[in-house]
Amino acid sequence: MLETEELSKAFKGKTVVEGVSLYLEKGESVGLLGPNGAGKSTTISMISSLMKPTSGEVLLHGENVIKNPGKIRKVLGVVPQDIALYQELTAYENLKFFGRIYGLKGQMLTEKIKEVFSLVGLTDRQGDILNTFSGGMKRRVNIAAALLHDPEILIMDEPTVGIDPQSRSYILDMIRELNLQKGITVLYTSHYMEEVERLCDRVYIMDHGKIISSGTKEELKSILSGEETILMELDRAYPEMEKEFQQLDSIRQVIETEKGLKLISVKGSRLLSSLFQIADRHEAQVTNVNIQEPSLEDVFLHLTGRKLRD
Amino acid sequence: MRLFIWKDLIVILRDRSEIMVLLLMPFILIGILGFALGGILGGDSSEIDVQVALVAEDNTEEGTAQFLQELEEIELPDELHEEIAETARTLNPAKLLKEFLENEDLKEIVTVEEMKASEASRMLEAGELDAVLTLPEGFTYTSLQAMIWNEEISADVIVTLSENGSLYANIFADLIEGFVEVLNLESAIASAAGPEAAREGEPAETGGVIPIAQNEPVNSMQYYSIGMAVMFVLYVAGTIASKAYVEKHEQVYNRIILSGTHPAKYLSGKWMTGTLFSFLQMGILFTLSAFIFRTFSLDSINFWTGMVFITFVLALCIGSLTSLLTSISIRFESDAVSSIFSGGVVTLFAFAGGSFFPLAGMPQVIVEAGNWTPNGIAMTAYLLWLQGFEWTVLLPSLNRLLLLSAVLLAASVIIFPRRRSVTS
Ligand SMILES: Nc1ncnc2c1ncn2[C@@H]1O[C@H](COP(=O)(O)OP(=O)(O)O)[C@@H](O)[C@H]1O
Ligand SMILES: [Mg+2]
Numbered sequence: 001m002l003e004t005e006e007l008s009k010a011f012k013g014k015t016v017v018e019g020v021s022l023y024l025e026k027g028e029s030v031g032l033l034g035p036n037g038a039g040k041s042t043t044i045s046m047i048s049s050l051m052k053p054t055s056g057e058v059l060l061h062g063e064n065v066i067k068n069p070g071k072i073r074k075v076l077g078v079v080p081q082d083i084a085l086y087q088e089l090t091a092y093e094n095l096k097f098f099g100r101i102y103g104l105k106g107q108m109l110t111e112k113i114k115e116v117f118s119l120v121g122l123t124d125r126q127g128d129i130l131n132t133f134s135g136g137m138k139r140r141v142n143i144a145a146a147l148l149h150d151p152e153i154l155i156m157d158e159p160t161v162g163i164d165p166q167s168r169s170y171i172l173d174m175i176r177e178l179n180l181q182k183g184i185t186v187l188y189t190s191h192y193m194e195e196v197e198r199l200c201d202r203v204y205i206m207d208h209g210k211i212i213s214s215g216t217k218e219e220l221k222s223i224l225s226g227e228e229t230i231l232m233e234l235d236r237a238y239p240e241m242e243k244e245f246q247q248l249d250s251i252r253q254v255i256e257t258e259k260g261l262k263l264i265s266v267k268g269s270r271l272l273s274s275l276f277q278i279a280d281r282h283e284a285q286v287t288n289v290n291i292q293e294p295s296l297e298d299v300f301l302h303l304t305g306r307k308l309r310d
Numbered sequence: 311m312r313l314f315i316w317k318d319l320i321v322i323l324r325d326r327s328e329i330m331v332l333l334l335m336p337f338i339l340i341g342i343l344g345f346a347l348g349g350i351l352g353g354d355s356s357e358i359d360v361q362v363a364l365v366a367e368d369n370t371e372e373g374t375a376q377f378l379q380e381l382e383e384i385e386l387p388d389e390l391h392e393e394i395a396e397t398a399r400t401l402n403p404a405k406l407l408k409e410f411l412e413n414e415d416l417k418e419i420v421t422v423e424e425m426k427a428s429e430a431s432r433m434l435e436a437g438e439l440d441a442v443l444t445l446p447e448g449f450t451y452t453s454l455q456a457m458i459w460n461e462e463i464s465a466d467v468i469v470t471l472s473e474n475g476s477l478y479a480n481i482f483a484d485l486i487e488g489f490v491e492v493l494n495l496e497s498a499i500a501s502a503a504g505p506e507a508a509r510e511g512e513p514a515e516t517g518g519v520i521p522i523a524q525n526e527p528v529n530s531m532q533y534y535s536i537g538m539a540v541m542f543v544l545y546v547a548g549t550i551a552s553k554a555y556v557e558k559h560e561q562v563y564n565r566i567i568l569s570g571t572h573p574a575k576y577l578s579g580k581w582m583t584g585t586l587f588s589f590l591q592m593g594i595l596f597t598l599s600a601f602i603f604r605t606f607s608l609d610s611i612n613f614w615t616g617m618v619f620i621t622f623v624l625a626l627c628i629g630s631l632t633s634l635l636t637s638i639s640i641r642f643e644s645d646a647v648s649s650i651f652s653g654g655v656v657t658l659f660a661f662a663g664g665s666f667f668p669l670a671g672m673p674q675v676i677v678e679a680g681n682w683t684p685n686g687i688a689m690t691a692y693l694l695w696l697q698g699f700e701w702t703v704l705l706p707s708l709n710r711l712l713l714l715s716a717v718l719l720a721a722s723v724i725i726f727p728r729r730r731s732v733t734s
Contacts, residue, residue, distance in 0.1 A: 050564050073568050080561035086317065088324040093317075100313050101569040129324070145565070 001026050001185065002047070002072075002153055007056035009042050017042045018209045020056070024153065029179045029186040031200030033193055033296065039209040040189045041081055044157050047187075048078045077151030077184075079159045083138045084145070085130055091117070091141050092126040095148060102149040116144040120174060136167025143171065147178075153185045154178065160195065172199055193296040203296065207304050220299050227252065228267045229298055232275070233288035234260035241282040248274065255301070260287075264298065314579030315586060321553055322587065328549050332591055336542035340599055343538070344531035347667075359671070360420045360482045362411070363430035365444045370404050373450025377458075394458060403453035404445055407467070410489050420482065434472055437674060441482045444468040483697075528696050532606065535599040536692045537665035539592045540685035543628050544659060546588045548652030550580055551635030555645035563640065577633060577726050581719065584632025589625035596621070606696075616695045620708070624688040627711045630718035631684065637726040659683040687711050 002024045009017040017039040024030055034040050045051035047058055049069035057064050058072070065072040085094045092113065099109045117123045120140040130138060143159055156175070160168045176199055178184045190196050196203055197217060204214045213220060242261065246254050250269035255262040265271055272289070279286050294302075322328050377398050381391070411422045422443075425433075430442045446468055469486050557563045566576060596617060599605040607613065638647045660666060662679045663686030669677050680686035691707035 048568065050567065070570060073570050076568070078565070078568055080564060082560045084561040084565045086321055086562065088321045089317070093320070097313065097317050098565065098569070101566060101571050103570075149569075 001061055002187075003059040003062075004043075004047060005057040005059065007043065007046055007058065008054050009039075009046060009051065010054045015054075016209050017046070017053075020206075020209075020211055022204050022211065022214070024185050024187055026152075026185055027179070027183050028202060029176075029188065029200045031196035031203040032187060032189040032206060033191070033196045033203055033300070034206035035191050035300075038191075038206045040191075040206055041157050042209075043206070044078070044155055044187075044189060047072075048076055048155055049073060050078075074149075075152040077146035077149070077154045079143050079146045079154070079156040081157040081161065083142050085138065085141055087131045088129065090127055090129050091122060091133070091144075094130060094141060095126075095145060098145045099148045104148060112148050112150075116147045119147070119178075120144045121170065134164075134167070136163040136170070139163055139167065139171060140174075143174070151184065153187065155187045155189075157189045158191065159188075160190070160192070168195075175199060193300065197296050205296075205300060205303065207300075212303050213299070217296065220296060221294055223299055223302065226267050227264055227294055227298075227302075229292040229294060230263040230265060230271065230275070231257070231259075231288075231290040231292065232261045232263065232279075232286060233290075235285040235287060238279075238282050238284045241278060241284055244278050244282075245275070253301070264302070311575065311579060311582065314576065315583050318550065318553070318579060318583040319587065322549060331545055332542060332549065333594060336538040336595055337598055340531070340535050340538045340595070340605075341603065343534040343666075344603060344605075347530050347534070360441065361439045362420055362422050362482060363433065363439050363442045364408070364411075364422050364424045365427045365430050365442060366404060366424065366449075367427065367447050368404065368445045368449035370402055370450045373448065373454065374398060374402075376451050377454045398454055398458060401454060401457060403450055403457070407443075407445070407489065411485075416485065420485070431470075434470060437472065440472050440670065442468075442470040443486065444470065528693055531599070531603050532696055533668075533693075535596060535603070535605045536689055536696075537660070539595045540624065540663065540688050540692070541656065541660035541665040542595075543588045543592055543624065544631070544656045544685060545652055546591060547584055547628055547632040547635050548648050548656065550584050550587070550632045551639050551648035552645055552652070554580060554636040555639040555643070555648060558640050558643050559645075573726065573728070577636065577722065580636040581629045581633040581722075583629075585625045585629030588628040588632075589621060592621045592625070593618075613695075616701075616704075617692070620688060620691045620695060620704070623691075623708050623711045623715075624684060627684040627688075627715040627718070630715045630722065634718045634722035634725070637722040641725050641727050659685055662686060663689050665689065681710075682714070684711060684714060687714070 003022070005021050007017060007020040008015065020039075020043055022030075022032075032040050032043070042051065046053045046056075049058075049065065049072050053066065058066055060072050060075070063071070086097070089097065095113045095116065096109065099105075099112060104112055113126075114123075117126050120143060122137060122140055122144070125133070125137065130141065133141070139159055143156070146154065146156075154175075159175075160171055163171075172195060175186060175188065179186045179199075186199070188196065188199055200217070202214070202216050203220060204211050205220070206212065213223070237256065242254055242256070245251055245261070245263060248271070250266040250271055251263055252266065253262075253264040255264075263271075263275075276286070322332075378395055381395055381398070384391075386394070408422070410416070411420055427444065430439065430444075433439045434442050444467065449467070467486060469483055471483060554563075557566075563576070567573065596606065600608055606617075635648050635651060639645060662669075662676050663683045664680055665685060669680060681690070687707050687710050691704045691711075694703050694707070
């Protein structure tokens with residue numbers, strides 16, 4: 001139902017989004033995954049008609065909406081990356097304001113507000129001034145405000161940034177419910193791959209303004225089907241040992257992590273014993289070893305040679 | 311539209327620090343400045359220096375002689391005749407006026423110098439004088455008639471005020487007005503024994519040359535109530551614009567645009583909030599000042615009607631200023647302009663507009679600049695009104711405020727991002 005064609009954006013000659021083509025089918029939950037600065041927010045701004053693309057098109061039901069943003073604005077619910085609410089107003093007053101500017105009033109408005117508050121689980125706190133809310137609660141009101149006019153498509157720009165795990169979990173469940181039970185089409189932007197992995201059927205991976213890969217989660221992971229990930233926890237860093245690991249044939253990549261090393265290796269290569277031998281020689285203290293299936297994080301790593309969050 | 315105004319008002323009213331700046335601070339400052347600097351405008355200070363030229367076009371002896379000659383022709387008992395002639399010879403209206411201007415109280419604030427008419431008007435134009443007091447030909451004669459016969463003819467003195475309408479000149483006009491009234495009062499007493507004694511004389515009019523000031527000169531409490539109100543009302547514009555920046559920066563503005571709301575609605579909401587809030591703010595300040603500091607008399611409906619009207623015109627202008635600062639903040643997504651405005655420009659405006667002290671004696675440039683600040687223009691209007699000047703005298707100030715208002719509003723509309731999409 002919504003589609004972009006070769007969407008590009010340049011700021012003063014610097015291209016930050018380049019040739020982005022993506023689509024959303026009705027009822028889908030689609031992730032847009034990419035590190036900070038990848039161009040996710042810029043892409044979303046263009047889709048939601050807040051920003052004019054330098055080139056490319058945004059199509060709603062096959063109709064170009066760049067010239068006529070009214071159409072897309074009606075069906076879109078946008079949850080901005082910031083808490084786009086009045087801190088001085090109560091949660092209720094905020095929703096009343098945003099509901100009214102969408103043309104809701106009277107009984108309709110009251111009922112709609114009640115409904116979204118119960119959806120985001122803040123019925124008890126709706127009379128409190130937003131300023132007194134925790135980050136997680138503000139995020140929930142931020143989402144609630146985008147749902148008042150019953151949008152068909154919900155576009156969310158990192159709606160869980162900087163909040164506690166419980167709130168995040170609550171929000172993710174809520175979005176999943178909106179998607180599955182109310183049939184709202186979701187475009188979910190994040191740099192947390194766990195979220196996208198949990199929420200989305202289909203994923204676009206974005207880096208440096210371009211879509212570098214896309215598909216269902218399974219399709220993406222199959223890129224790494226021939227690989228596995230070994231997490232090795234160490235008491236400190238051993239640069240010499242790292243170099244030696246790198247020279248092993250069946251190791252594709254060695255990445256330093258906070259606790260030790262992450263090794264991407266050819267699946268089934270039975271590396272462990274040789275790894276331990278090398279570690280022994282370097283008198284390295286291995287505190288833990290873990291073998292994992294690849295995650296989207298690893299896919300990203302594989303595609304870009306970088307981690308999502310650094 | 312009411313929705314936008316409601317929202318903007320609540321956003322400010324719930325911000326305690328803004329309320330401190332917009333209401334509490336000016337009120338405290340009115341108290342402090344009004345009491346501490348009570349002397350400056352209260353009359354017993356040497357800070358005020360009104361420069362006045364006295365132009366005597368009248369010959370006292372001739373005037374007295376003319377009066378005596380006409381007296382001869384009136385039939386009266388001899389004693390009375392003699393008594394009146396004696397009074398006329400000793401009464402010297404011009405001298406009385408000079409003595410009045412040079413008495414102990416006034417000497418400190420008024421400097422009088424006698425000079426020729428041509429010289430006086432040259433100095434007045436050069437801004438070296440605040441006022442010229444002309445005793446026209448026949449002054450002695452008419453004054454004697456007014457005083458002795460209690461005739462209802464005016465003892466014409468012509469007061470020409472300096473063009474920039476300095477406060478000093480206005481104070482001086484008040485003084486002279488007072489004097490002329492006193493003269494007439496005395497004349498009533500002087501003629502008590504005369505044939506026309508029974509006729510109660512109405513106070514003589516000073517003629518059409520100067521607008522008549524009926525009130526007392528402005529006292530310091532009044533001066534600073536107005537000075538602080540017109541200064542702090544400027545912060546309303548800065549505050550609302552800075553809130554608009556927050557709306558833009560935190561994407562609330564985007565959310566509003568996404569709802570299909572026309573941007574013009576948003577902007578006119580700011581304009582109206584600016585107008586309404588500044589009107590309320592000044593209203594509260596003036597009312598509090600009247601009740602707590604007894605600054606303004608609460609009896610005169612006419613006086614308060616005028617205050618409300620001036621305040622309304624100023625509020626419109628502040629609304630437009632709010633709109634302009636908002637446009638800039640949204641267009642450039644920057645709060646630089648509103649913070650520079652609140653952080654420095656307001657103080658400069660307040661200084662140039664005379665909020666801290668009367669500007670007479672300041673370089674002409676500053677006075678001129680002040681005459682183009684909303685607060686400076688309004689201050690002039692308020693002070694004139696306080697002194698009891700007629701409406702017509704206030705009109706140039708009010709017109710100027712409206713003009714400024716229109717210009718600011720037009721600029722804001724031009725600058726405001728017109729396209730329905732927010733960022734290019
Ligand atoms: N208005 C702008 N002017 C100039 N550069 C911008 C602007 N907005 C974003 N950028 C740049 O575009 C790039 C992508 O930004 P953004 O879309 O916010 O990335 P993301 O949301 O993926 O973190 C960044 O390098 C950012 O600095
Ligand atoms: Mg972003």
